[in-house]
Amino acid sequence: MNRKSQSARSFPPVPVIIPHMNPIPRLISKTKLMRGYRCLKCIYLTIHEPALEAPVTPDLQALFDQGNLVGDAARKQYAGGELVDNKPWDFTGALARTRELITAGSPIIYEAAFExxxxxxxxDIxxxxxxxxxxxxxxxxxxxKVKPEHLDDVGLQAWIMAKSGLPLEKIHIVHLNPDCRHPDLTHLFVEVDVTERIRENYLEIKPKVKEILTVIxxxxxxxxxxxxxxLSPTExxxxxxxxxxxxxxxTSIFNLPGLREKKWQLYYEGIIQLDDPRLRGLNDLQERIVTCFKTGERYLDRDAVRSxxxxxxxxxxxxxxxxxxxxxxxxxxCHPFQHIPFQFSVHVWQSPDSAVTHLDFLHEADDDPRPSLISALLxxxxxxxxxxxxxxxxESDRIRELADFSSEHSEALVNLLERLADPLEIIRASVYDxxxxxxxxxxxxxxxxxxxxYSYEDMLVANGGDAQRxxxxxxxxxxxxERKKLLKKAxxxxxxxxxxxMVELVKWLFNVCRA
Known part of the structure; x- marks a missing residue:
């Protein structure tokens, strides 16, 4: 959706005046400027109302930390350079150190700063x-892979560097190689020449920057x-x-699963509420959700559950x-971002009249967890x-990957796949609250x-991201x-x-069938 379409609003615009504007920083980082590329209101609030921004979540911080690790690994591929090792907020010191290294003839510089x-x-390099x-x-x-937002990011960076006086020859985006396999990490990165793609939109950069600076x-x-x-590429x-x-x-049209971009079309038409009579063209699941919203009643198809x-x-x-x-x-x-199971939980319900037993596994060392996990899983x-x-x-994808990894247990693991069933499919098709x-x-x-x-509130480890960390x-x-003991229990x-x-949900499903 381009910015022109933003004039089709559901509510009349109300100018909001910031009573005490923050002073404009002398230098604005590329990271902040990219917020202006995304949304002019975002960059404005970043400068003048930063307290309104949600705090960085542990998941987002983990992404930042991951990016730092990847950056460190890339320097090993482009070895022999000098690092501009100033604190992130020391703009002046980083600029001065960069000038020193360029003047001294350093052939490779990491984290070089330009203004x-x-x-x-x-x-980066x-x-x-x-x-x-x-x-x-x-x-x-x-x-x-190279993503569209990467081109805007590196284009702005190249513009700043070129305008500061650095003569540029080529612009590359370096990303992780999905075909790389451990232990051979010599091909961990792929180098993509984006010089021509940046050149295509180069003349648009200065007007965009001037617009951002004018707005703030x-x-x-x-x-x-x-x-x-x-919401994209991140919230x-x-x-x-x-x-x-x-x-x-x-609860609004944004809660309807599977609407994709249609939800924005509806929003710009002023259709936001689930009980709006103009809401049309929904699939069966979406219609079910709207009906439950209007009636306030739970949907339950007992016959479908029973079957x-x-x-x-x-x-x-x-x-x-x-x-x-x-x-x-x-x-x-393993390849980049491959999921490696390190833990599982199993509950076994032998028969409708029997008790449920529990088994679990947690690998506690920093070596490959798969060999010991496979035996325990089987x-x-x-x-x-x-x-x-x-x-x-x-789970099926992980089991299939484990089967590919272990020739010894491959057949037994593949046999597990034939037994898999999914309570989610029953809930999605037959139950809605x-x-x-x-x-x-x-x-x-x-x-x-x-x-x-049966909520996950107040748990020290409360989701998959928590478990990874x-x-x-x-x-x-x-x-x-002491900390390890606490983490293990959590x-x-x-x-x-x-x-x-899951056990209690399935018991609930069996019980509603008997009602």
Missing amino acids: YMGCYARA IQYSPETKRWRIYEVKSTT RQETVPDIDIGPYC CGFTSHCWPEKKVPE ALAAWKFPLVFLDFETINPAIPRFAG DACQTQGSILAYYSKF NAFAGSFSLKRVAPALLGQA AYEELVSARTSP MLDYCEQDTRV
Whole structure:
């Protein structure tokens, strides 16, 4: 959606005046300027109302940390350089050190700093070419391909560097190679020459920068409507401020699964509420959600539930994995971002009248967890009965990867795949409660159907991201024994909660069939 379409608003614009504007920084970083590329209101609030921005989440911080690790690895590929090792906020010192290194003839510089027209950028890697007497830019991205937003980012950076007086020869984006396999990391990165692609839009950069600088100097917040840029490529930190301004209710068209870009078309037409009579052209699931919203009643198709459950075979084995997916592969045969299971929880329900037993596994060392996990998994899953996993595609993909890894256990692991079944499919097709708010995640469904006792609130490890970070801390030699003990218990509790909640959900499904 381009900015011109933002004039089609559902509510009349109301100028918002900032009573005490923050002083404009002498230098504005490329990171902040890119917020202006995304949304002029975002950059304005970043400068003048930073307290309105949501705090950095642990998941987002983990992405930042991951990017730093990938950047460090890239320097080894472009070895022999000098690092401009100034603090992130020391713009003046970094600029001065960069000038020193260029003057001294350093052929490779890491984190070189440049400034032009109040815009400040640091380049991951620059390399001097004695033949052309020009410099090459290597901007490192912790992804496995070049993304559109990367081109805007490196284009702005190249513009700042060129305008500051640095003669440029080539511009490269360096990203992780999806075909790289551990332990051979010599091909960890792919180099993509984007010089021509940057040149195509080069003349658009200065007008965009001038627009951004003009906007942040005005006294009123720019009247920019919400749009796809609020959520992509990542969620903006100001959504909790901007969306209520536009009267978007807690449950709206944005909660309807599968609407994709149609939700923005509806929004710009003023169709936001789920009970809006103009809301048309929905699929069966979306219609069901709207009907439940209007009536306030739960949807339950007992016959469909009964039919689906009839295909399951006791004993029922409830399975959940926890995984890490490091950007830089660590274990044999792994590629960047490959999920490696390090933990599982299994509950076994032998028969409708029997008690449920629990088994678990947690790898506690920093070596490859797969060999020991596979043996424990095959023992825990027994040899018969349905294996239930919520969103079973995740578990099936992991089991298939484990089968590819272990020739010894490949056949036994593949046999597990034939037994997989998914409670999520039954819930999505046959059950809906308004408390789901359009989501069928286990963490949303369980409290809605079973009560708050089955929520994940107040758990030290409360989601998959928490589990990943806890595992990295658990296996670190720097972690104290007391901390490791606390982490281990929290990780076991969380993974057990996932399968325990599944057990209770399935029991609930069996019970509603008898009603």
